[in-house]
Amino acid sequence: MLLGPSLAVSAVLFALGVAGVLLRRNAIVIFMCVELMLNAVNLTFVALAQQLGVAGQIFVFFVMAVAAAEAGVGLAIMLAIYRHRQTVNLQNINLLKG
Amino acid sequence: MPAPPLSLLWVVPALPLAGFVVNGALALTRPTAKRAVSIVGVGTLVLAFAAAALAVAELARQHATAPLVFRYWEWLPVGDLQVAFALQLDQLAAVMILVVTGVGALIHVFSVGYMYDDPGYARYFAYLNLFVFFMLMLVLGASFPVMFVGWEGVGLCSYLLIGFWFNEQINADAGKKAFIVNRIGDFGFLVAMFLIFTHLGSLDFETVFTKAPAAFLPGGAAATAITLFLFLGCTGKSAQIPLYIWLPDAMQGPTPVSALIHAATMVTAGVYLVARCGVLFALSPLGSAVVAGIGALTALFAATIALKQWDIKRVLAYSTVSQLGYMFVGVGTGAYAAGMFHLVTHAFFKALLFLGSGSVIHAVHHALHATHTHEDAQDMRNMGGLARYMPWTAALMWIATLAIAGIPPFAGFFSKDEILGAAFAEAAVHPLWYAFWAMGIAAALLTAFYMTRLMLYTFHGPNRTGEHARDHLHEAPPVMTGPLVVLGLLTVTGGALNVPELFGGHAFLEHWLEPVTSVAQRLRPVVELASSTEWALVAGAVLVAALGIFGAFRLLKPEALVPARLAPPETGLARLLWKKWYVDELYDAIIVRPVMWLSREVLWKIVDARIVDGLLVNGTAAASRAVGWLGSRLQTGEVGVYVVLFVIGVLAVVGAAVR
Numbered sequence: 001m002l003l004g005p006s007l008a009v010s011a012v013l014f015a016l017g018v019a020g021v022l023l024r025r026n027a028i029v030i031f032m033c034v035e036l037m038l039n040a041v042n043l044t045f046v047a048l049a050q051q052l053g054v055a056g057q058i059f060v061f062f063v064m065a066v067a068a069a070e071a072g073v074g075l076a077i078m079l080a081i082y083r084h085r086q087t088v089n090l091q092n093i094n095l096l097k098g
Numbered sequence: 099m100p101a102p103p104l105s106l107l108w109v110v111p112a113l114p115l116a117g118f119v120v121n122g123a124l125a126l127t128r129p130t131a132k133r134a135v136s137i138v139g140v141g142t143l144v145l146a147f148a149a150a151a152l153a154v155a156e157l158a159r160q161h162a163t164a165p166l167v168f169r170y171w172e173w174l175p176v177g178d179l180q181v182a183f184a185l186q187l188d189q190l191a192a193v194m195i196l197v198v199t200g201v202g203a204l205i206h207v208f209s210v211g212y213m214y215d216d217p218g219y220a221r222y223f224a225y226l227n228l229f230v231f232f233m234l235m236l237v238l239g240a241s242f243p244v245m246f247v248g249w250e251g252v253g254l255c256s257y258l259l260i261g262f263w264f265n266e267q268i269n270a271d272a273g274k275k276a277f278i279v280n281r282i283g284d285f286g287f288l289v290a291m292f293l294i295f296t297h298l299g300s301l302d303f304e305t306v307f308t309k310a311p312a313a314f315l316p317g318g319a320a321a322t323a324i325t326l327f328l329f330l331g332c333t334g335k336s337a338q339i340p341l342y343i344w345l346p347d348a349m350q351g352p353t354p355v356s357a358l359i360h361a362a363t364m365v366t367a368g369v370y371l372v373a374r375c376g377v378l379f380a381l382s383p384l385g386s387a388v389v390a391g392i393g394a395l396t397a398l399f400a401a402t403i404a405l406k407q408w409d410i411k412r413v414l415a416y417s418t419v420s421q422l423g424y425m426f427v428g429v430g431t432g433a434y435a436a437g438m439f440h441l442v443t444h445a446f447f448k449a450l451l452f453l454g455s456g457s458v459i460h461a462v463h464h465a466l467h468a469t470h471t472h473e474d475a476q477d478m479r480n481m482g483g484l485a486r487y488m489p490w491t492a493a494l495m496w497i498a499t500l501a502i503a504g505i506p507p508f509a510g511f512f513s514k515d516e517i518l519g520a521a522f523a524e525a526a527v528h529p530l531w532y533a534f535w536a537m538g539i540a541a542a543l544l545t546a547f548y549m550t551r552l553m554l555y556t557f558h559g560p561n562r563t564g565e566h567a568r569d570h571l572h573e574a575p576p577v578m579t580g581p582l583v584v585l586g587l588l589t590v591t592g593g594a595l596n597v598p599e600l601f602g603g604h605a606f607l608e609h610w611l612e613p614v615t616s617v618a619q620r621l622r623p624v625v626e627l628a629s630s631t632e633w634a635l636v637a638g639a640v641l642v643a644a645l646g647i648f649g650a651f652r653l654l655k656p657e658a659l660v661p662a663r664l665a666p667p668e669t670g671l672a673r674l675l676w677k678k679w680y681v682d683e684l685y686d687a688i689i690v691r692p693v694m695w696l697s698r699e700v701l702w703k704i705v706d707a708r709i710v711d712g713l714l715v716n717g718t719a720a721a722s723r724a725v726g727w728l729g730s731r732l733q734t735g736e737v738g739v740y741v742v743l744f745v746i747g748v749l750a751v752v753g754a755a756v757r
Contacts, residue, residue, distance in 0.1 A: 018745065091738070093737070094735030
């Protein structure tokens with residue numbers, strides 16, 4: 001039931017997320033793009049769960065829980081960086097190099 | 099398993115090993131506990147001799163015709179190679195263990211007196227006990243590898259004891275020389291073992307000697323190669339041409355060590371090996387001829403050098419080399435009993451000579467030390483007239499001198515005569531042996547001469563030790579003269595061990611060894627001489643010996659000698675002999691120096707410094723650093739770059755998984 005369109009939307013969302021991560025400079029925006037990729041995967045899980053059983057839907061909850069934890073930690077790090085550097089532009093944050 | 103009492107054979111080598119462990123521990127913890135060291139060192143040897151005597155008595159009671167082999171544990175089970183740690187007792191090993199423990203015990207007793215003032219007393223006895231242990235392993239081993247353990251072990255102890263006073267460079271060098279020269283011989287022993295294993299698939303004496311007559315063509319290449327490589331080992335250990343050069347230098351060690359290791363026991367290991375492998379040598383006429391030929395040549399060559407040496411121990415050292423040559427003539431001729439007989443009698447009279455010389459050196463050293471004179475205590479030119487001060491030593495050494503010269507009825511007469519007789523008899527079949535016999539006779543003449551020279555210069559004529567030092571000369575303590583007396587008795591009576599039928603004897607030793615030698619004798623029958631010829635040979639040999647002694651008395655003038663520091667340099671032939679035919683210089687020029695040059699200029703400066711250190715060690719480090727530098731270029735710190743790489747990587751993995 002609507003499997004094909006669901007997967008197509010999911011693929012588009014995922015590709016948008018990847019593009020955002022690759023192209024944008026602002027850490028917050030990149031962070032949101034990562035969330036977009038995670039939700040694209042969630043959509044795939046839900047769509048396929050209709051045929052393959054409930055396990056996919058349960059996985060979605062795990063992903064959401066992990067994403068929430070990640071958002072908490074990630075935003076805290078970014079806040080700390082901002083207090084130090086007064087910027088969250090990733091091009092300016094490049095001290096750790098070989 | 100044969101009779102239970104004999105399976106305790108391991109006790110015989112274990113006793114000196116225990117002595118080594120205890121004395122070694124004492125040397126490390128309480129080096130001043132000399133009384134305990136003496137009791138342990140001498141006690142274990144006396145007990146070992148008692149155990150050996152019991153074992154031999156039991157062997158004689160059983161009338162065993164085959165060797166009694168005792169397997170204790172599997173030692174080297176590797177594929178086809180199955181080597182058990184096994185000891186074997188037969189009539190040949192019986193003779194050897196009695197000589198090793200018996201003469202060894204006497205020399206241990208002597209050492210108590212000789213070494214008592216030495217700070218390394220405990221270490222000395224630890225080494226000496228270890229040596230006896232390895233020597234017993236050598237003669238009791240039931241296979242080539244077990245024997246090889248003993249063979250290497252005695253070499254190690256020899257090295258440790260030659261360099262016993264390692265504070266002086268010359269002693270340490272002598273130890274190294276002995277070790278390195280012996281390694282060349284050991285290489286031959288190893289190759290021979292490999293060859294035996296390839297051809298026969300076993301290294302146990304019993305199996306090898308049973309299979310050998312069927313497996314090897316008499317006179318074939320395999321048997322000849324094996325015997326020649328074995329003999330290379332013997333030339334190293336038993337100081338024969340071309341590897342004899344280490345033995346005279348080995349005299350840098352303490353004198354009792356020279357008596358035990360470098361005269362009575364270790365250096366006879368080669369003779370024992372040839373006798374043990376008699377079957378193999380009987381299968382190779384060429385190998386036997388080389389053994390006898392090298393033996394005869396060494397006997398003569400070393401005797402010429404002994405004529406002109408001034409160091410009393412060096413004379414005896416060259417005399418040992420020469421007498422070992424006789425033994426090889428004996429075993430190379432196939433007269434194993436004669437060779438072993440000379441080994442036994444030589445152990446008695448040469449140990450006596452060395453211990454006697456030790457007693458002399460001890461006295462002269464103390465006299466020189468007491469007067470603070472820095473003269474050489476071993477140079478015969480600093481001795482003279484010692485018979486007045488040490489009558490026991492002089493009398494006993496005269497007995498040994500007559501024995502080594504071959505004057506009846508002393509021990510050396512019978513054994514030397516038997517070897518020369520066997521060589522002469524063999525010449526009827528192989529005319530080459532006439533030359534060996536002639537060299538033996540010539541060496542006998544020289545032996546009588548140089549031994550009389552040694553006695554005249556040391557004990558007779560005026561004393562040259564020095565005005566004040568003379569008053570300090572005295573006979574050695576009883577703990578030293580005691581063993582000398584026992585060895586003197588053995589030197590007088592030792593000939594009774596194997597009085598030939600010619601003199602109405604029963605050739606006891608020959609019959610005793612028959613179970614061991616019979617296989618080899620069947621392959622290579624001993625030629626018998628007519629008794630009239632034998633009488634002529636005996637008369638000739640005695641005449642030659644008497645001529646040598648008489649000649650020395652007539653030609654040498656002990657009155658004309660001057661102390662070493664005043665002596666004029668030798669000239670002409672005398673200088674050539676005094677310089678030992680320049681053999682050491684020759685070896686130095688053609689072997690030692692090229693090897694040193696190669697080591698220094700090529701192996702060190704090019705191979706080690708440039709290739710190993712430069713290319714391999716530092717090269718590896720430089721390569722790691724270069725790769726690390728390349729990797730560090732990727733760490734830009736730009737998160738964007740990482741993400742791009744990450745995505746490319748994921749796409750590659752997914753692409754690979756999908757396809």
